[in-house]
Amino acid sequence: MIRVQVPATTANLGPGFDCLGMALELYNIVEFSKIPRGLIIEVEGEGAGNLACNEGNLVYRAARQVFDRAGYMPAGLRIRLINGIPVGRGLGSSASAVIGGIIAAKMLCGTDLSKREILALACAMEGHPDNIAPALLGGLVIYASVDDEITWTKVDLPAGLKTVVAVPDFTMSTRDTRETLPHMVTMRDAVFNIGRAALLVAALQKGDLSVLGTAMEDKLHQPFRSGMIPGYKKVVSAARLAGARGVALSGAGPAIIALADNNQELIAEVMKETFRESGVNARSLILAPSPVGARALEVI
Numbered sequence: 001m002i003r004v005q006v007p008a009t010t011a012n013l014g015p016g017f018d019c020l021g022m023a024l025e026l027y028n029i030v031e032f033s034k035i036p037r038g039l040i041i042e043v044e045g046e047g048a049g050n051l052a053c054n055e056g057n058l059v060y061r062a063a064r065q066v067f068d069r070a071g072y073m074p075a076g077l078r079i080r081l082i083n084g085i086p087v088g089r090g091l092g093s094s095a096s097a098v099i100g101g102i103i104a105a106k107m108l109c110g111t112d113l114s115k116r117e118i119l120a121l122a123c124a125m126e127g128h129p130d131n132i133a134p135a136l137l138g139g140l141v142i143y144a145s146v147d148d149e150i151t152w153t154k155v156d157l158p159a160g161l162k163t164v165v166a167v168p169d170f171t172m173s174t175r176d177t178r179e180t181l182p183h184m185v186t187m188r189d190a191v192f193n194i195g196r197a198a199l200l201v202a203a204l205q206k207g208d209l210s211v212l213g214t215a216m217e218d219k220l221h222q223p224f225r226s227g228m229i230p231g232y233k234k235v236v237s238a239a240r241l242a243g244a245r246g247v248a249l250s251g252a253g254p255a256i257i258a259l260a261d262n263n264q265e266l267i268a269e270v271m272k273e274t275f276r277e278s279g280v281n282a283r284s285l286i287l288a289p290s291p292v293g294a295r296a297l298e299v300i
């Protein structure tokens, strides 16, 4: 049996739309076992009962890309998914599925795939490199691509930095919310985001958390998405008042992520409670950044 662990991710971090993403210590586990014939897919945890358990399953579809490329197909395959990452909340569950499927399939058929090849294959399927790259590589990743050329680098994170993630009990489709975003932005808004994205990366690298309030502001996507989340502004303010250094939408939402080096329990409580006051049931998770990306846990 092959077992692969893949972290959750939070993309954008405010200003880094489609360029910045960070892995979190919350994981999906993908297990592949060869069986004599057929396809069996079992899902436990997040998404159980909702995710496809047939050839349409995203983990399986990702695996098929690798099998087809390698010219290999197991006689039969059992896939067991033990999911810790909430689905459809902006925590990279699709990226995790795609990366998990690719790596498990690569191990099953013994084919060689470089990190660069895995990134390209996964991005072609999932389309969000700011989730894919940290899911594969761990840590905070800056990602840029032009045509087929991929460039990335990892940013060192300060010790003691944690995230508090408030996860509402409703889902939002990344594709649908992207359709609400403008196709053109003003130079003023572009400059607003460039400055803050640069500030954010430098501040995290230096451990200067005092500027994160400004550094996590954004004009490119949050103003258009946040209106779809009841209580968004109140939750952000409450988290800041409780001691969060900076707060942003996690990926396309609806989860909201706060970065904090203190008071995480209090921040978690006030974010959940403020959502509740706005009529939204939410849970709060306190998660450290995951320095490791996807990795094989065991091969039996």
Ligand code: HSE
Binding pocket: 011, 012, 017, 018, 019, 090, 092, 128, 130, 131, 174, 178, 221, 251, 252
């Ligand atoms: N950068 C992507 C977006 C991430 O905001 O649409 C999707 O999780």
